[in-house]
Amino acid sequence: MSEVKFSKEHEWIKLDGDTATIGITQHATEMLGDIVFVELPELGSSVAKDGNAGVVESTKAASDIYTPVSGEIIENNQSIVDDPAKINADPENEAWFFKLKISNKSEMDSLMNKEEYEKFSKESGN
Amino acid sequence: MENKITALNTLHKKHGAKLVSFAGYEMPIQYSKGIIEEHKSTRENAGIFDVSHMGQLFIKGDSLLAEDLEKIFPVELKNCKLNQSKYSFLMNDEAGIHDDLIITKVVGGFNIVLNAACKHSDFELLKKLLSDRYEMNLSEELSLIAIQGPKAVKILEKIINGVSKLKFMNGNSFNYLDQSIYITRSGYTGEDGFEISINNKYAELFTEKLINQGANLIGLGARDTLRLEAGLCLYGHDMDINKSPIEASLKWAISKNRIISGGFIGHKKIKSQIENGINKVRVGIKPVGRIIARENTAIFSEDNKNIGEITSGTFGPSIQAPIAMGYIESSFSKVDTKIFLEVRGKKYPASISNLPFYKKSYVKGANQ
Numbered sequence: 240m241s242e243v244k245f246s247k248e249h250e251w252i253k254l255d256g257d258t259a260t261i262g263i264t265q266h267a268t269e270m271l272g273d274i275v276f277v278e279l280p281e282l283g284s285s286v287a288k289d290g291n292a293g294v295v296e297s298t299k300a301a302s303d304i305y306t307p308v309s310g311e312i313i314e315n316n317q318s319i320v321d322d323p324a325k326i327n328a329d330p331e332n333e334a335w336f337f338k339l340k341i342s343n344k345s346e347m348d349s350l351m352n353k354e355e356y357e358k359f360s361k362e363s364g365n
Numbered sequence: 366m367e368n369k370i371t372a373l374n375t376l377h378k379k380h381g382a383k384l385v386s387f388a389g390y391e392m393p394i395q396y397s398k399g400i401i402e403e404h405k406s407t408r409e410n411a412g413i414f415d416v417s418h419m420g421q422l423f424i425k426g427d428s429l430l431a432e433d434l435e436k437i438f439p440v441e442l443k444n445c446k447l448n449q450s451k452y453s454f455l456m457n458d459e460a461g462i463h464d465d466l467i468i469t470k471v472v473g474g475f476n477i478v479l480n481a482a483c484k485h486s487d488f489e490l491l492k493k494l495l496s497d498r499y500e501m502n503l504s505e506e507l508s509l510i511a512i513q514g515p516k517a518v519k520i521l522e523k524i525i526n527g528v529s530k531l532k533f534m535n536g537n538s539f540n541y542l543d544q545s546i547y548i549t550r551s552g553y554t555g556e557d558g559f560e561i562s563i564n565n566k567y568a569e570l571f572t573e574k575l576i577n578q579g580a581n582l583i584g585l586g587a588r589d590t591l592r593l594e595a596g597l598c599l600y601g602h603d604m605d606i607n608k609s610p611i612e613a614s615l616k617w618a619i620s621k622n623r624i625i626s627g628g629f630i631g632h633k634k635i636k637s638q639i640e641n642g643i644n645k646v647r648v649g650i651k652p653v654g655r656i657i658a659r660e661n662t663a664i665f666s667e668d669n670k671n672i673g674e675i676t677s678g679t680f681g682p683s684i685q686a687p688i689a690m691g692y693i694e695s696s697f698s699k700v701d702t703k704i705f706l707e708v709r710g711k712k713y714p715a716s717i718s719n720l721p722f723y724k725k726s727y728v729k730g731a732n733q
Contacts, residue, residue, distance in 0.1 A: 275680035294709065296680070298399075299394070299586060
């Protein structure tokens with residue numbers, strides 16, 4: 240299994256073979272506040288890198304979720320739909336959003352590693 | 366323009382507040398536990414709200430002042446008892462709402478609590494309407510702290526002896542250290558509670574005492590979910606200069622006698638709206654599914670006609686469901702009428718709901 244990578248839109252992605260697991264970062268949940276609803280992409284749908292792949296609603300606002308890589312959605316985490324509070328509790332493990340079959344592994348190259356992401360989120364202040 | 370701060374700014378920071386710009390002030394949107402926890406702790410225990418950004422206006426005068434204020438506001442003030450509070454509106458001739466406010470008869474005049482964003486324009490307007498005949502002071506020295514929730518009375522009574530005897534929408538002066546502070550039994554959360562007007566110098570110490578007695582600091586985020594569950598309007602969202610109190614479903618706040626006798630600003634329009642009906646009206650709205658319809662969401666009828674707009678929408682932590690309020694064509698305002706809300710390009714089913722969304726299950730007494 241490869242290392243976890245991060246996007247500028249505050250998603251994390253973990254690649255295992257062709258399967259990428261994607262969720263939002265701890266930093267993202269801190270910005271969003273309490274998440275109350277989540278909408279995930281449909282199973283079998285194709286999503287394009289940086290394209291819309293769901294929505295999270297917090298008590299404050301709605302925010303789009305973007306996929307950091309292209310692929311076909313093969314699994315949805317229904318448990319976060321049923322209990323969105325899980326996202327605030329454990330965003331980078333249990334509360335993953337969806338899994339996709341990655342169509343172009345080279346898209347991983349432009350993403351940040353943990354160190355780079357931490358620097359990015361601190362500097363961008365968002 | 367740089368934001369002003371309240372006397373509790375340091376305390377907010379000490380308690381992990383996320384600060385935002387609100388009506389020209391740096392105010393806490395939430396503290397470290399988050400909006401849902403804060404909301405629930407207000408409903409179950411007691412929450413403390415810094416509302417010092419709101420305007421506290423004192424107008425000095427006697428019965429002549431009461432008479433002059435009745436020419437402005439649609440409430441009875443000449444027969445208002447000492448320390449009695451009334452909810453009212455500052456309107457224009459078309460009954461559009463400049464601001465909603467609370468007027469309290471106090472020794473030597475009237476106190477008026479105004480919304481933060483409107484307080485300076487309200488002050489100027491009132492000064493003009495009263496032709497500069499009265500001494501008016503929009504205080505910079507006073508903080509306003511609310512404590513709300515089922516345990517508010519017990520907690521405040523431990524610090525200020527006698528507050529439990531206050532009746533709802535009534536106030537009085539109390540002693541705190543060497544200070545006279547003014548407390549009313551009121552609030553904007555749907556809970557029992559109090560609002561304490563206290564000199565800035567003592568505000569932090571006083572608030573720390575409330576915290577030590579078990580109350581929690583609550584930010585603007587939970588203040589919004591609490592008031593929306595209670596079906597209460599937020600100025601600038603659920604009411605503004607283009608809406609009248611009748612359209613805002615706030616007829617209850619206009620004195621029946623005053624509707625008959627008239628003589629206040631906007632009376633003609635109010636009377637005509639009561640007699641002839643209105644085109645749009647504020648209603649409660651419950652989305653069917655897991656969807657939050659926020660401000661400006663378009664409302665559609667079953668036959669796909671645009672019939673209104675959402676003015677406030679959120680997730681209600683106590684009722685565990687999304688809730689909203691909005692203005693809708695009057696013919697669709699009946700409770701349980703099916704409507705659709707357009708969110709992110711898709712139409713989601715919803716229905717017109719009774720207000721408030723959240724009701725206390727016990728009867729609120731004045732001496733518990």
